[in-house]
Amino acid sequence: MTRSAEPPESMKDVEIKTAKLIHINAIFQALQEVANEIPTRIDSEQRLASITETIRNCVASNHSLIACTSTGEIAGFILITFDEVEKFLRNKPVLELRYGGIINKFRNHGIFARMLQRVIAYNYKITAEVSKLNQTKIRNILSGHGFITHEEKIKYKFIWNPQQQEGKTTTPSP
Numbered sequence: 001m002t003r004s005a006e007p008p009e010s011m012k013d014v015e016i017k018t019a020k021l022i023h024i025n026a027i028f029q030a031l032q033e034v035a036n037e038i039p040t041r042i043d044s045e046q047r048l049a050s051i052t053e054t055i056r057n058c059v060a061s062n063h064s065l066i067a068c069t070s071t072g073e074i075a076g077f078i079l080i081t082f083d084e085v086e087k088f089l090r091n092k093p094v095l096e097l098r099y100g101g102i103i104n105k106f107r108n109h110g111i112f113a114r115m116l117q118r119v120i121a122y123n124y125k126i127t128a129e130v131s132k133l134n135q136t137k138i139r140n141i142l143s144g145h146g147f148i149t150h151e152e153k154i155k156y157k158f159i160w161n162p163q164q165q166e167g168k169t170t171t172p173s174p
């Protein structure tokens with residue numbers, strides 16, 4: 001990957017915002033663009049309905065984010081929902097990172113990293129699953145932000161734990 005020293009003009013004004021109902025269509029279009037890489041299929045009425053429902057639920061959580069330019073062009077999104085099972089088991093809010101993506105032309109300028117930092121700043125436990133078929137840098141990015149990986153048969157599970165991070169900063173190195 002080649003990184004430009006100076007981000008192009010269009011990157012400078014990319015702003016991270018909480019996703020709202022009015023963004024649902026734009027998020028859907030962006031998700032369609034990156035679906036093959038996740039990978040997820042949106043190739044039947046049933047899947048379309050299910051994805052649309054997921055986007056709605058994630059936006060309703062009020063913790064999902066979009067990245068957009070000053071002209072309203074969407075650069076990317078992170079869809080978050082509350083993990084109800086984990087919440088029930090631990091009696092604490094747990095965020096589940098359902099889908100995330102950055103449109104091709106906006107990639108490799110740290111936009112996803114900026115969005116992830118915003119999610120981490122909520123300071124809740126975060127879980128995410130990444131398919132072993134995913135060929136992007138998502139695993140490196142999550143690990144680089146302190147997510148712990150658990151390998152399963154067809155996917156990787158990632159967990160970010162606030163307590164773990166506190167331990168990291170407070171424990172003096174030997």
Ligand SMILES: CC(C)(COP(=O)(O)OP(=O)(O)OC[C@H]1O[C@@H](n2cnc3c(N)ncnc32)[C@H](O)[C@@H]1OP(=O)(O)O)[C@@H](O)C(=O)NCCC(=O)NCCS
Pocket residue numbers: 003004034037038098099100101102103106107108109110111112113114130134136137138140141144
């Ligand atoms: C994975 C994905 C979200 C990454 O988005 P991105 O915005 O390109 O990611 P970032 O730019 O934040 O990080 C990519 C690289 O740019 C680097 N970077 C960070 N800040 C930067 C900056 N200011 N300028 C240039 N590069 C920067 C990152 O360190 C990273 O490099 P590394 O992999 O060598 O560590 C994107 O490839 C994508 O949409 N993939 C398809 C969908 C998908 O797979 N989603 C994940 C599963 S749901």
